[in-house]
């Protein structure tokens with residue numbers, strides 16, 4: 001990577017960190033968009049957000065003008081396209097956004113606060129993407145302290161992942177506890193950090209994948225308590241192999257503490273996996289990867305997840321972890337319950353080369369990460385931007401379903417699609433009352449061009 005790109009990234013990390021740790025813009029208006037969310041598609045769509053929350057949505061500029069009046073926004077017609085009363089693009093106080101070629105104009109709220117009106121010019125407007133399973137990006141991991149979190153979050157944020165549950169890799173218990181404390185401190189500072197996902201240490205040795213076998217253990221009551229105490233409310237999800245001696249009881253204990261346990265990295269038979277879900281596991285960790293697969297006489301954990309309507313199923317839609325025919329089948333057998341996850345590691349959005357996953361050495365070649373020691377696949381270099389794009393253009397999934405898998409479904413896994421203590425306003429839809437997590441993307445390529453997280457403009 002050139003020095004210029006590296007320097008640019010350092011500045012972007014600083015900028016993203018600054019923006020997310022300050023307050024929301026008082027007003028955001030986006031108009032003339034093609035809305036795509038889990039509820040469907042609407043043309044000529046607009047959204048008004050106030051103090052980080054969507055205040056109103058609708059279609060057509062006449063309706064928008066009447067809502068301007070309701071909110072006391074002055075010079076309502078100025079945000080209209082040319083030909084209507086008010087300013088046309090490029091006139092008066094309009095300012096073009098040269099970077100993304102997106103036209104903007106500025107109106108005033110009755111208290112004098114600026115109201116930026118963004119003309120989406122038919123671009124896709126979607127909710128921000130929510131990644132509930134990723135380890136890093138831009139050369140760093142979420143296990144690498146505050147700097148690692150800031151850097152990797154900026155990498156994902158610039159590609160539309162407005163909120164993220166930070167996955168922590170298997171490590172010695174004291175290291176995991178320290179990493180949890182760092183996540184806790186960042187969660188308190190920045191709305192884009194939703195908490196931690198502990199991927200390990202309670203994984204099956206036979207399905208360890210890219211995790212350090214020396215650190216794997218049985219989830220005894222003591223170890224569960226140790227993690228819950230260190231996490232101090234920051235553990236959102238924990239992957240557990242239910243067949244471990246204390247697997248099911250740990251699932252029960254974590255669920256009782258408000259954590260969502262996930263069945264994964266396991267060699268569980270169908271009955272044991274079912275018991276895991278019955279005991280409170282609400283997620284299946286990257287279905288197909290690092291688990292015993294489907295067999296017609298040994299059903300294993302996959303049918304147990306599929307048949308339980310309460311379970312959200314993670315899927316790494318990169319065409320490599322899971323190939324396209326199986327991805328399509330999976331999307332059909334659990335509609336509205338598949339959450340796209342990236343499992344992205346530090347090499348995400350970076351060149352091929354040597355990297356680390358926890359303490360283990362990884363080589364990335366052609367964008368595929370593998371352990372140096374034994375060639376095991378070691379996470380992905382996927383972004384949710386790419387997962388949505390390939391779902392639509394490669395797998396032929398409807399845009400609404402593809403966006404749902406990257407927004408509402410992962411949010412629902414933690415109850416974030418309703419008001420909650422972590423995000424406050426719900427996330428995952430473009431509806432009044434939901435957080436102002438907004439993306440503008442190219443209508444053909446789905447490349448993300450503009451990003452707002454909790455009402456803060458980050459790109």
Ligand SMILES: CC(=O)N[C@@H]1[C@@H](O)[C@H](O)[C@@H](COP(=O)(O)O)O[C@@H]1O
Nearest residue numbers: 208209210289290291376377378379
């Ligand atoms: C961070 C992490 O754990 N990632 C897992 C990895 O451990 C596993 O090796 C791989 C393939 O699993 P598979 O060979 O069973 O499909 O999937 C994911 O990349």
